[in-house]
Amino acid sequence: MSAPITDPTALQARFAPRPARIGLDTEFIRERTYWPQLALVQIAIDGPEGPDIVLVDPLAPGIVEALAPVLADPAILKIMHSPSEDLVAFRHACGTVPAPLFDTQLAAALAGIGSGLGYQKLVEQLTGVTLAKGETRSDWLRRPLSASQLEYAADDVRHLFELHDVLDHRLGELGRRDWLAEDAARTVALAASDALEPWPHLSMRSAQFLDIDAQRRLLRLLRWRESHARQSDRPKSWILDNELAGALARNPPIDLAGLQREFDSHPKAPRKLAATVWEVLNTPLDDETDIPDAGIAERRDRNRLRRLQSAVAARSAELGLPDGVLASRRWLEILLDQGTWPDALAGWRREALEPTLAPLLAEG
Numbered sequence: 011m012s013a014p015i016t017d018p019t020a021l022q023a024r025f026a027p028r029p030a031r032i033g034l035d036t037e038f039i040r041e042r043t044y045w046p047q048l049a050l051v052q053i054a055i056d057g058p059e060g061p062d063i064v065l066v067d068p069l070a071p072g073i074v075e076a077l078a079p080v081l082a083d084p085a086i087l088k089i090m091h092s093p094s095e096d097l098v099a100f101r102h103a104c105g106t107v108p109a110p111l112f113d114t115q116l117a118a119a120l121a122g123i124g125s126g127l128g129y130q131k132l133v134e135q136l137t138g139v140t141l142a143k144g145e146t147r148s149d150w151l152r153r154p155l156s157a158s159q160l161e162y163a164a165d166d167v168r169h170l171f172e173l174h175d176v177l178d179h180r181l182g183e184l185g186r187r188d189w190l191a192e193d194a195a196r197t198v199a200l201a202a203s204d205a206l207e208p209w210p211h212l213s214m215r216s217a218q219f220l221d222i223d224a225q226r227r228l229l230r231l232l233r234w235r236e237s238h239a240r241q242s243d244r245p246k247s248w249i250l251d252n253e254l255a256g257a258l259a260r261n262p263p264i265d266l267a268g269l270q271r272e273f274d275s276h277p278k279a280p281r282k283l284a285a286t287v288w289e290v291l292n293t294p295l296d297d298e299t300d301i302p303d304a305g306i307a308e309r310r311d312r313n314r315l316r317r318l319q320s321a322v323a324a325r326s327a328e329l330g331l332p333d334g335v336l337a338s339r340r341w342l343e344i345l346l347d348q349g350t351w352p353d354a355l356a357g358w359r360r361e362a363l364e365p366t367l368a369p370l371l372a373e374g
Contacts, residue, residue: 014050014155016070024064025080029056031087032080033170034108036096037150037163044239044246046099049150051077054089054167061171063164069153074104081108089170091115091129097201107202111194114170117177120186120193125332133169136176141165184330192357206236209302216256217304225305226298227291228259234290238283250287251278262291306347314373318342321366329362337363345371 015021033054038046048068054061068074080086081104088108090096092115101107118132119125130141148159155163181187210232211217211225220228231250239246254276263269266288273279280287319342326336337355344352349371351360 012065013160014065014067014070016067016073018070018072018076021064021066021073021076024055024062028080028083028086030085031056031089031171031174033061033089033167033174034093034096035090035163035166035170036099037148038095038099039149039151040095040245042245043243045102045243046095047151048074048099048103050155050163052163052167054170056171061168063168065160065163067153068103069151078104078106082106084110087112089114089174091132091166091170091173094197094201097198101201107198109195109198110191111198112174112178112190113194113197114173114177116193116197117173117181117190119332119335120189121177121180121184122330122332123177123180125335129166132173137169137172139169189358196353206233208297210236212302212304214252214256214304216252218307220256220260220304222301222303222305224259225303226294226301227262228255229298229301230290230293230295231255231259231287233295234287248278249283250280254279258287258291263288302348307343310343310347314370315339315342315346317370318346318367321370322363325363325366 015024033052035052036048037050037052038048040046051066051068053064053066055064056062066073066077068077081088081100087110089112090108091113093108093111093113097107097111114129114132115127118127123132123135127135130143134140142162142165148162150159178187181190207213209229211228214228214232217225217228232255235246235250235255239249242249254272258269258272263272266285269288269291270281270284273281273284319339322337322342323333326333329336336359341352341354344350345355345367351364355363
C-alpha cells in the first residue's frame, strides 16, 4: 500500500472527474481530547477495475482544506460503516459533515441482517472475506505509519462498495431505501449540530436518587463541564468526574473553603477551578425550572413499559427487524415518561409503531 497523500494538489487530482460514490473511513484518537483527532482518512474511489484505495494524511498542511469540498459534494454518495464519531471528526477537522450518507451498519439492520454488526463481521457475512484485526489499537498519529497499519486502514474501505451493492439491493426489494435515507439524514444532522445536550443529568443513573434541587445543581455542573471540555479540548472526566459532580450536587459545600476541602479529598478534582465551580454550583440557570425529573425512572410503571416493549418486539418480528432497531428501551422510556414522541421515533418508525402503541399509551 502506497504512503498517504500529503500534497493538496495531488489529492484534488484524484477527484477529477468527481466519482458518483466513495467509500470513506477514518482513524482518529480521542484518549486525551474532547474532540476526536483525525489521524488518517481512507477513501475508496469507484473505478472500472474495482475500488482505487486512497489514503490521506490530514496532518499535512492544506490537506483538510482540499478534502472538505469532496466531503460536502452532494453529488457524491459517501458509503461508511457506523460513522457517527467519524462524522464528528470530519466536522471538527474539515468544517463539514460528509453527505449524503449510506451507513452499511444501519442498512444491514434495516435489511434484517443484524443489529450493530461490526465492519469485519459484516464483510465476512456478505462477502466471505476474513479481515485482519492486528492494528486495532495502533497509534495512528505517529509518522511514518507502518506497512501493516496502511494495509489495515485500506481494508476498512476496500469492501464498502460490495456491501453497498448487496445492502442497497435488499433494501430496494423490501421497499426500505427511504427508511435508510431518513435515518442517515438524521445521523448527519446530529453530527452537524453543535448544540449542547439540554438535560445531561438524565443520562446519569445516580441522578434518579437526587431530589429536584440537587438535580438542578447537577445540571449546572454538567452543562458547565461540557462547555469547558469543548473549549479546552479535554475529556469531560478530566474536568469533573461523575462521582464528584454527584457528590457536590447531593451535599453542596457551605462556602468556597468547604468546596476546596472537598476537592482536596478527591485526587482528580479540578483544584485550580474551585472558584469557577463554586460559582457554577450556586448560579441558577434560566431554564432549570423546566428540568425533567430524573427520579421519574424510580416511579415509572414498569408493567406499562414491558407492554410497550412486547408490542415493539411483536411489530419488529412482523417487519423482520432485529431487536432494538425499531425502538430502543430508552426511546420508549421517553415516550412513556414525557408523553411525546422523541425525534428518534419520528418518520417511518412512528408510522410503523403508532397504530400499535397508541392504545397502550392511552391506558394511562
